[in-house]
Amino acid sequence: MDAYSVVERIEQARVMAGIDSDRQLAERAGISQPTFSRIMSGKRLPKANELVAIAVATGCTLAQLSGSSTVADRAQYAARSTNGAEMDRMRRQLLHFLELDAYLEDQGIGITA
Numbered sequence: 001m002d003a004y005s006v007v008e009r010i011e012q013a014r015v016m017a018g019i020d021s022d023r024q025l026a027e028r029a030g031i032s033q034p035t036f037s038r039i040m041s042g043k044r045l046p047k048a049n050e051l052v053a054i055a056v057a058t059g060c061t062l063a064q065l066s067g068s069s070t071v072a073d074r075a076q077y078a079a080r081s082t083n084g085a086e087m088d089r090m091r092r093q094l095l096h097f098l099e100l101d102a103y104l105e106d107q108g109i110g111i112t113a
Helices: 003-016 022-029 033-040 048-058 062-066 087-106
Strands: none
Touching: 003 022, 003 033, 003 048, 003 062, 003 087, 022 033, 022 048, 048 062, 062 087
């Protein structure tokens, strides 16, 4: 887990969650602004509890933020944008739902008919 890729994933998660600023995300995650600033500048990696707090605040899974997911590596998809939607955003959203599904399945929480 390198600082640059973690920062990039945190930034993507913040934008996808509709959180306007790093300051807002720090507040929602309960992380002090100076600490969050060091994380986002790449000066230090987030601790596990901080990464969990950021995941909860953004609605992402820990695997998405840490980059330890294998779901993205296994996912195959085909899509076509007909309404001007950004393909990369659609891909990230799809992977978010697949990650969530995998997490729920790992926890034994399934959909019953």
